[in-house]
Amino acid sequence: MPAIVPALIGITLVALGYFFYSKFIAEKIYQLDPDYETPAHALRDDIDFIPTNRVVLWGHHFTAVAGAAPIIGPAIAVIWGWLPAFIWVIGGTMFFAGVHDFGAIWASVRNEGRSIGSLTGDVVSHRARTLFMIVIFFLLMMVNAVFAVAISNAFVATPSSVIPAWTAIAVAVVIGVLIYKMGVPILWPTIIGTIILYVVIYVGDQVPVSLPETVMGLGAGPQWIIILFIYATIASLLPVWLLLQPRDYINGIQLIIGLGLLFGAVFVANPDIVAPMFNTDVPDGTPPLVPLLFVTIACGALSGFHGLVSSGTTSKQLNKETDARFVGYLGSSGEGLLALVTILAVSAGFASLGEWQTTYAEFGMTGIPTFVEGGSQIVSDGTPLSKEFAATLLAVMAVLFAGTTMDAGVRLQRYIIQEWGTIYKIPVLQNGYIATFAAVAACLALAFGAGGRSGQGGMAIWPLFGTTNQLLAGLTLLVLSVMLVKLKRRYVFTMVPMVFVTGMSFLAAIFQLWDLFNKGSYVLMGIDFVIIILAIFVILESGAAFTREKRAADAS
Amino acid sequence: MTWADIKKKLSWLSYLATEAYNAPYRGAVARAKRDEDDLFMLLIFSEMMGVPNPATYYTLELQPIMLERFHEWHKRAGMEHSPLDGFRCC
Numbered sequence: 001m002p003a004i005v006p007a008l009i010g011i012t013l014v015a016l017g018y019f020f021y022s023k024f025i026a027e028k029i030y031q032l033d034p035d036y037e038t039p040a041h042a043l044r045d046d047i048d049f050i051p052t053n054r055v056v057l058w059g060h061h062f063t064a065v066a067g068a069a070p071i072i073g074p075a076i077a078v079i080w081g082w083l084p085a086f087i088w089v090i091g092g093t094m095f096f097a098g099v100h101d102f103g104a105i106w107a108s109v110r111n112e113g114r115s116i117g118s119l120t121g122d123v124v125s126h127r128a129r130t131l132f133m134i135v136i137f138f139l140l141m142m143v144n145a146v147f148a149v150a151i152s153n154a155f156v157a158t159p160s161s162v163i164p165a166w167t168a169i170a171v172a173v174v175i176g177v178l179i180y181k182m183g184v185p186i187l188w189p190t191i192i193g194t195i196i197l198y199v200v201i202y203v204g205d206q207v208p209v210s211l212p213e214t215v216m217g218l219g220a221g222p223q224w225i226i227i228l229f230i231y232a233t234i235a236s237l238l239p240v241w242l243l244l245q246p247r248d249y250i251n252g253i254q255l256i257i258g259l260g261l262l263f264g265a266v267f268v269a270n271p272d273i274v275a276p277m278f279n280t281d282v283p284d285g286t287p288p289l290v291p292l293l294f295v296t297i298a299c300g301a302l303s304g305f306h307g308l309v310s311s312g313t314t315s316k317q318l319n320k321e322t323d324a325r326f327v328g329y330l331g332s333s334g335e336g337l338l339a340l341v342t343i344l345a346v347s348a349g350f351a352s353l354g355e356w357q358t359t360y361a362e363f364g365m366t367g368i369p370t371f372v373e374g375g376s377q378i379v380s381d382g383t384p385l386s387k388e389f390a391a392t393l394l395a396v397m398a399v400l401f402a403g404t405t406m407d408a409g410v411r412l413q414r415y416i417i418q419e420w421g422t423i424y425k426i427p428v429l430q431n432g433y434i435a436t437f438a439a440v441a442a443c444l445a446l447a448f449g450a451g452g453r454s455g456q457g458g459m460a461i462w463p464l465f466g467t468t469n470q471l472l473a474g475l476t477l478l479v480l481s482v483m484l485v486k487l488k489r490r491y492v493f494t495m496v497p498m499v500f501v502t503g504m505s506f507l508a509a510i511f512q513l514w515d516l517f518n519k520g521s522y523v524l525m526g527i528d529f530v531i532i533i534l535a536i537f538v539i540l541e542s543g544a545a546f547t548r549e550k551r552a553a554d555a556s
Numbered sequence: 557m558t559w560a561d562i563k564k565k566l567s568w569l570s571y572l573a574t575e576a577y578n579a580p581y582r583g584a585v586a587r588a589k590r591d592e593d594d595l596f597m598l599l600i601f602s603e604m605m606g607v608p609n610p611a612t613y614y615t616l617e618l619q620p621i622m623l624e625r626f627h628e629w630h631k632r633a634g635m636e637h638s639p640l641d642g643f644r645c646c
Binding site for chain 1: 570572573576577579580581583584588
């Protein structure tokens with residue numbers, strides 16, 4: 001089948017979802033009010049709370065939620081065939097993610113711009129709030145480990161991306177200094193910085209960098225993991241304006257250029273999809289599609305992490321309540337399209353079915369390199385760019401996304417550990433450096449425990465990460481459902497996604513426990529065990545809160 | 557397209573870029589700036605708190621300029637009133 005067909009169907013369905021379904025949700029369920037005074041106005045301080053143009057806010061929301069995860073997830077999940085991944089990404093975006101992200105903004109706007117985590121305490125219960133914090137802690141720990149492994153895989157597979165990826169950091173620091181310290185207007189640094197970045201991609205293409213095969217018994221992959229954690233330690237201690245802020249900005253530009261390039265190339269080259277629609281001949285050891293598909297693709301279909309962004313920063317800047325639909329629903333639609341183009345890249349970017357099967361020879365061994373391989377083929381067919389240049393460009397884009405998530409993750413992890421130090425009165429943990437080292441040590445242990453030491457672990461930890469992410473989404477949907485019950489509105493539109501993802505996460509966690517035991521990955525098994533306990537608590541808590549509120553609402 | 561149109565487009569682009577750059581980190585950057593200012597404040601008033609400062613002769617001149625922000629600073633530091641004897645604030 002020509003790739004253009006699913007591309008068009010996907011885009012059309014997401015557009016229909018925006019025009020009809022989100023309109024219905026906005027008018028009938030969340031009942032947005034254009035005259036409601038949003039926190040951006042009511043609590044305006046021109047720092048956190050500031051009314052922002054909805055297009056700008058959408059751009060900021062979209063770039064904050066879209067990262068490496070909607071690339072890695074689909075690149076793994078296509079092993080079951082491209083159609084299941086396509087259906088889950090498009091259906092999930094339309095009926096799950098859109099409602100979830102949009103709802104998280106609405107819930108926060110109606111509660112003084114507070115985050116979903118803190119809302120959980122009021123709306124559901126204090127236990128649920130504690131649960132929320134624990135799930136977030138695990139999610140962050142896994143994010144750092146999983147992205148370190150993903151970047152190291154990309155560096156090993158595409159050595160030409162090494163120089164540009166590290167140069168991007170230097171470019172970001174220069175932009176940060178120019179803007180913050182020297183007050184230079186932003187336009188010129190942006191244009192010059194972007195040009196430098198693309199010139200360096202060309203240089204990287206000519207000068208690939210590979211680490212020695214082994215140093216002290218460690219392969220190239222694990223060496224990169226260590227270097228990346230050293231980098232993340234330093235980066236997370238630097239002031240935000242120096243690295244994180246300009247880097248996020250550069251990534252946003254990369255994202256828009258990359259997405260445009262990929263979709264443009266799909267439409268021009270119109271490659272044939274070589275991957276099977278349903279893969280009936282999956283390699284040995286591939287887990288069953290249900291429930292694993294629904295946790296392998298989290299970001300791109302539904303992701304709890306979005307709730308944190310929606311209720312953390314976006315809701316504080318919403319100019320009108322009715323903008324929530326545009327920002328939230330279209331934000332997740334943008335991410336769905338990134339996942340869609342990844343599916344097309346990894347299913348149509350190969351020359352033949354045989355080549356595709358060689359790549360998808362084992363579950364969990366694909367990821368950024370597969371996306372780069374398939375995507376660069378399509379880009380080189382559809383544009384004048386060479387395959388090597390396109391590969392470097394896409395690898396750099398994915399590495400930058402993953403890298404930013406990683407240093408932001410270490411930073412957040414440090415805040416949490418410092419907070420524990422304050423709560424439990426352990427002065428040592430309150431020290432920023434010690435907290436950072438503790439965070440990094442935990443993540444490093446996890447990355448190596450997941451099989452990174454041999455460099456053969458692939459993305460074994462990925463489904464666990466997805467499971468945690470979906471549990472978080474389940475909790476956010478629980479808050480939304482309980483709010484709707486209290487308001488005596490129809491709650492089925494948030495309730496069904498909640499039951500579905502929580503159930504799938506629970507089943508996936510149970511299945512993985514057995515699988516990890518058989519593989520002898522005891523570190524991951526331990527984590528999976530904790531996730532199962534968390535899932536049980538989420539289910540119990542949801543059931544209890546729901547019946548309680550339903551009874552109260554019926555009685556009144 | 558006239559020159560004015562191009563200028564208008566550029567200024568819109570520049571606005572978009574500035575917002576895209578600043579919006580996500582406005583709070584974090586404001587806090588970082590405030591911390592830097594607080595350190596500066598501490599340097600200026602350090603002699604009054606018994607911390608020797610070799611540059612007092614010069615920083616003394618800055619005290620009246622910093623006075624307005626002094627009130628906010630001691631409130632933020634958790635002190636109801638000025639912590640300095642002989643330097644009343646509120």
